[in-house]
Amino acid sequence: MSGAPWQWPEAEWRAKVERVRAGARLAPTRWPGGAPFAVALSFDSDHETNELRDGGESIGRLSWGQYGARVGIPRIERLLAQHDVRASFFVPAVSALLHPDEQRRLVGAGHEIGLHGWIHEWNTGLPPGAERELMLRAGDTLEQVSGVRPVGLRTPSWDFSPETLAIAQEMGLSYDSSLMADEDCYELLLDGAPSGLVEVPIEWIRDDAAYLLMHRGSGLRPYTPPADVFDIFRRELDGAIAAGGLFQLTMHPHVIAARSRIWILEELIRHAAAHGAWFATHAEVAAYVRAHGATDR
Secondary structure, eight states, X not given: OOSSGGGOOHHHHHHHHHSXXXXXXXXXXXXXXXXXXXXXXXXXXXXXXXXXXTTOOOHHHHHHHHHIIIIXXXXXXXXXXXXXXXXXXXXOHXXXXXXXXXXXXXXXXXXXXXXXXXXXXXXXXXXXXXXXXXXXXXXXXXXXXXXXXXXXXXOGGXXXXXXXXXXXXXXXXXXXXXOOSOSSEEEEEETTEEEEEEEOOOOGGGBTHHHHOOOTTSSOOOOSOHHHXXXXXXXXXXXXXXXXXXXXXXXXXXXXXXXXXXXXXXXHHHHHXXXXXXEOOHHHHHHHHHHHOXXXX
């Protein structure tokens, strides 16, 4: 680097911007079975790794992570089964090792297990080479635990380094779900060339943790009432319905599954089903838009 950002030559700042970019929009005009829009529900099964990744030893926060596995996942499983909905669960490898039966149960029910780091690490803070080693090890671990090789990635805390996409490409992954360049899916470009991966885009607006997370040691407090969170999510869903597009939602078992909050998910499912949604895993969405999604919509 050549000094402070305001001193960078154009070639330097342009290379940073162009390292990973959105390519062609992948927005089908119709979805499988003639459905007018698609819904992709996801859960980041961080569990105890939220505390472990920073070297923490708080028994309280570890117990909160255990709640996600002990209470949250079973409650979510029952709700999804009741409505016959499949979803994607992005799982740090350490979470999978701590709760192996959970992963096998989810796969057996038709849900997807996706990559979510080794111990929910910050990718951009890792030393050279560590991100690749952890991603490869995490992929092997999830396959060994669940019996299925993951085809998709969500980076921990959506922390996407300049090397992440190249590693995902090397691993032969089908899609990523960590970036925010569109509301529809799109192809990912690496240094201006198609990477072969589809982006299933996320957004902080469509993440329960942005409204409902709590951290005793910081100023992070769940200031937004559940009814207001539902209203925001439903308006996002209604926008996808009107556009004939994709409604993607990110949730966390230790956040959304509380008794006072789980109704948000159920009401969203009911609302989407009443309008004819195609409910699918992120892998299914990525595969479908890759085959049918190149439009100018």
